[in-house]
Amino acid sequence: MGSSILVIEDSTPIRIAIAAALTVAGHSVVARGDGDLLEVDLAEFRPDAVLLDVMLPGSDGFALLEIVRRRTDAGILMVTARDAVTDRLHGLTEGADDYVMKPFEMAELVARVDAVLRRRGRGSTIVHVDDLVVDADAARVLRGGTPITLTATEFRMLCFLARRRGRVLTKTQILTAVWGYEHYDPNLVEVHVSALRRKLEEHGPRLLHTERGLGYTLDSARPTDVPS
Template sequence: MGSSVLLVEDSTSIRVAISAALTDAGHSVLARGDGARIELDLAEFRPDVVLLDVMLPGSDGFALLEIVRRRSDAGIVMVTARDTVADRLHGLTEGADDYVIKPFEMAELVARVHAVLRRRGRGASIVHVDDLVIDPDAAVVVRGGTPIALTATEFRMLVVLAQRRGRVLTKTQILTAVWGYEHYDPNLVEVHMSALRRKLEEHGPRLLHTERGRGYTLDSARPVRSS
């Protein structure tokens, strides 16, 4: 999707995890531990979306929200453990596009960022891979004109692969993007990937490819080699 995201989050572990997930989703990410440079970052980096933690050293996320709204037309997603209705209303009424409560699934946060991008006309929505059509907004998958019924997990995996079409994703990257954690059993990926591949191949040649020893990629059908 190629959009730029400015992330302001003081927790190093959370900052690294969010940055990795967004980078894997094809975004350019600038990550900061506080908002001391935010005006300069807005001018030089020109983000499409700004992710703001609320509880930050120095100026808090609500103060930074006001700066972003004055200086930029970027989408804004507040990310915080403060889950009171008053806090959510404060953020949304002051101009935030979304408000995500910690703890959250990484896949959900990435999906929220994509939704903000689409609402602002900056994110591609429908993805085409040969005769396969994926509509993330409507949660619809069609191949050769035939709708394909997928489970929620299969659909999330397909979207993750489609948004990185042609790139090889490791099992760890897929686990992180779909389940949000790296310590799940990698066999989860194999089981769901096998089911997803079977459903896609009921309607045409293989688009979901296994790169031995590396991972998986979604790309155009490859010619069958004769023996």
Template sequence: MDAAVLLVEDSTPIRVAIATALAGAGCTVLAREDGDRLDRDLDEFRPDVVLLDVMLPGTDGFGLLETVRVRSDAGILMVTARDAVADRLRGLTDGADDYITKPFEMAELVARVHAVLRRRGRTATTIRIDDLVIDPDAAVVMRAGNTVALTATEFRMLTFLAQRRGRVLTKTQILTAVWGYEHYDPNLVEVHVSALRRKLEEHGPRLLHTERGIGYTLDVARS
């Protein structure tokens, strides 16, 4: 997910966690604790998506939402502890693309950002590596013309790796992007990589490679 994301969140732990998860998913993140520099950030950083906390010092998220809508065509995701229906409706009515309520799993937030990008035409709809075809919109994977049946977690992992074709990704990066939390047992990655690799190799040579001591990469078959 190659995208520029502007994050406005006043809680330092939450801001760092969100920025880390999005960076792990391949985004370039500019994180702010308030909206004081919003105008300049919109002009200079030119985000694809803006994440706005509702409860902010100074101008709140709803006020910043109006500014983003006037000055930018970025997608907007409201992030807040509020769960009142009226707040959700206000954000969506005022022009937000989506709304997520704290507490949430980082994997869900990453998925919602990706969905906003997709709806706004900011992401490619199909990924091709050799005879492997991945359609993120339809959640379909084909290998040499054969459908590859994956679990939701395997699909997220494959898409994450495919969007970074040829890059070596560590277990921590994969954990953060796929599960949303970097302190899960790293064995989770090994188990899912093994299952994903087995399914892909039912229809062709190895595409998911292990870089010993570093991590994994998805790329063309090696001789």
């Protein structure tokens, strides 16, 4: 299961895009345009992590950071267009776990959120699927005890699939999570799935399954799904 993420960002397009990317990544998301309901959200939604824009109407992100840190142990990631070193130092010294500058790649933002969650013990770093072991923190993949060498893109794709074991993921979801965009040719997903599947099947039966007309799922080997 994903974590609960509270997003406070006053730009509607950016807020919608962040919420969509985090939802696709398997998290439960509440997104606000300001911090007026922050204390209610902290009490009722109980987020595992909070994304705070610095420039907000009303109380700015630094003021909200103090409230979040005082009332919860949630991970905090500051998101802002400010590029001054003093702003970054202010956020980090006041308790932020990470600081992301706009503009950013959505895939990088999701990865940073996951990293903050892991550092705070909110996310599992190792996933087992039959004899396949995917260790996100160690950047290591084993199949039957044998290390498998993957490209950076193949590894990101495998981690995304592994964290959602058994769920059917569409090409659009994979594109958004791995590349950060929805505008690539969907054939890009097919090419990388084929390459990843080939490497995994060098050491055992098929685990990366195609659900025709729907997408892909990483799950236990199926007796009728013979590698081709």
